[in-house]
Amino acid sequence: MSNSHNIVRVSGVTKVFKLRKHNVEALRGVDLEIRAGEYLSIMGPSGSGKSTLFNMIGGLDKPSSGKVFIDEVDIAQLDAYELAWLRCRKIGYIFQTFNLIQVMTALENITLPMIFAGIHNDAAVEKGLGLLEVVGLGDRFQHKPSELSGGQQQRVAIARAMANDPAIILADEPTGNLDLTTGEEIIELLKRLSEEKGVTVISATHDFKMLSVSDRVVWIRDGRIDKVEEREQLTISVGEIAPRS
Amino acid sequence: MVLPFRKSLEISFQSIRIRFFRSMITTMSLVLAVSFLSFVLVGTDTANGLLQTQDPKYRQALVRAGYDLEPGATSTGSSAKERWIVILSLLVCVVGIVNAQLMAVTERFREIGTFKCLGALDSFVLRLFVLEAGMQGLAGAGVGALLGTVAALLNSLIRFGLVAWKHVYWLAVAKSIVFAVAIGCVLSLLGVLYPAIVAARMQPVEAMRVEQ
Numbered sequence: 001m002s003n004s005h006n007i008v009r010v011s012g013v014t015k016v017f018k019l020r021k022h023n024v025e026a027l028r029g030v031d032l033e034i035r036a037g038e039y040l041s042i043m044g045p046s047g048s049g050k051s052t053l054f055n056m057i058g059g060l061d062k063p064s065s066g067k068v069f070i071d072e073v074d075i076a077q078l079d080a081y082e083l084a085w086l087r088c089r090k091i092g093y094i095f096q097t098f099n100l101i102q103v104m105t106a107l108e109n110i111t112l113p114m115i116f117a118g119i120h121n122d123a124a125v126e127k128g129l130g131l132l133e134v135v136g137l138g139d140r141f142q143h144k145p146s147e148l149s150g151g152q153q154q155r156v157a158i159a160r161a162m163a164n165d166p167a168i169i170l171a172d173e174p175t176g177n178l179d180l181t182t183g184e185e186i187i188e189l190l191k192r193l194s195e196e197k198g199v200t201v202i203s204a205t206h207d208f209k210m211l212s213v214s215d216r217v218v219w220i221r222d223g224r225i226d227k228v229e230e231r232e233q234l235t236i237s238v239g240e241i242a243p244r245s
Numbered sequence: 246m247v248l249p250f251r252k253s254l255e256i257s258f259q260s261i262r263i264r265f266f267r268s269m270i271t272t273m274s275l276v277l278a279v280s281f282l283s284f285v286l287v288g289t290d291t292a293n294g295l296l297q298t299q300d301p302k303y304r305q306a307l308v309r310a311g312y313d314l315e316p317g318a319t320s321t322g323s324s325a326k327e328r329w330i331v332i333l334s335l336l337v338c339v340v341g342i343v344n345a346q347l348m349a350v351t352e353r354f355r356e357i358g359t360f361k362c363l364g365a366l367d368s369f370v371l372r373l374f375v376l377e378a379g380m381q382g383l384a385g386a387g388v389g390a391l392l393g394t395v396a397a398l399l400n401s402l403i404r405f406g407l408v409a410w411k412h413v414y415w416l417a418v419a420k421s422i423v424f425a426v427a428i429g430c431v432l433s434l435l436g437v438l439y440p441a442i443v444a445a446r447m448q449p450v451e452a453m454r455v456e457q
Contacts, residue, residue, distance in 0.1 A: 081366065099358075112360075118246075
């Protein structure tokens with residue numbers, strides 16, 4: 001994997017939020033390279049700047065200084081149309097709160113990004129059904145999100161994120177609203193998809209279950225990268241994690 | 246990046262259908278304002294029909310009913326006072342629609358943000374809101390115009406008897422209805438414009454926020 005190219009490169013990124021008269025530094029200079037096809041977890045306590053970094057990588061927010069490159073393209077240089085294109089084709093988003101469109105069925109949720117991408121309706125429906133099959137919800141395509149359990153909704157969200165065969169999947173606390181077992185299933189599914197399709201999975205999390213499947217773990221503290229650990233450096237025992245002494 | 250027109254139509258229709266009660270409340274002020282407008286317009290139409298008969302009896306009845314008739318006039322318009330009340334009610338209605346639609350946008354922040362994360366352009370979001378408002382406008386104004394017309398016709402029936410219907414110029418009534426519906430649609434679109442722009446300009450990062 002070390003020879004594969006960098007799909008995301010974050011260079012000297014800082015982010016300052018203005019809170020009345022105070023400046024709050026959410027990120028104080030982050031450098032990070034993410035390799036294509038890896039499964040990366042960003043760990044850190046809340047308020048560490050984890051979500052901010054995550055939003056930068058996803059092109060959802062712009063850095064105060066520094067640059068974020070996706071496939072060696074500086075996303076600050078992109079106009080609204082190109083950003084929308086990036087979000088549609090290159091990146092698939094998974095949220096803690098699932099964020100399915102409530103008024104649409106599972107299938108319609110999945111076909112929506114394909115429709116945006118200009119895929120013909122019939123082809124989109126066919127592919128959407130296939131994706132639902134992959135996440136194990138083949139028979140639930142007619143259901144509205146409100147008729148699905150949390151785990152099922154997250155599966156639909158994963159299928160939706162995969163709709164346009166993105167290069168990157170960004171998962172923000174994907175297991176945050178799920179119970180232990182369901183969370184594990186979702187992590188398994190993400191791992192399987194990343195292996196099968198070669199998608200880069202980047203997830204912000206403080207779920208330690210996530211670590212066992214991660215290729216690398218980036219620890220964020222106070223707006224800086226505290227440490228980056230390769231999988232081999234992590235000692236994993238059942239349900240627990242401790243840095244190798 | 247595309248969103249075919251048929252698909253936008255489908256999405257906005259679906260959106261109204263599922264939030265039917267919410268849409269109904271948004272549309273209610275429009276129904277009331279438009280029915281008032283068409284009530285006044287059709288009322289004038291029936292009065293004009295009666296005036297055309299040149300019968301002094303009906304002329305007396307009209308004056309008693311509150312129409313300001315110049316001696317010898319063969320047609321009447323709505324009075325200045327009436328016009329002002331109608332305009333005022335339409336203005337109140339627009340403010341009501343803006344308010345209701347802003348609430349709707351706030352309620353749907355998450356949904357709009359998600360749309361944008363999936364690759365929707367500002368124009369898609371704008372189009373969806375405008376289409377929804379157009380449909381609500383058409384439906385609301387249609388219902389309102391019919392209600393107002395029926396009320397005006399019944400009112401004239403009670404006041405003047407069947408003769409009012411005999412002499413009414415139906416084409417004028419139809420014109421009044423069309424005019425009221427058109428005004429209703431315009432008001433609905435006018436009311437949604439600002440909320441829709443707010444929605445379209447929203448940053449997708451909003452969808453990531455957990456609170457709400």
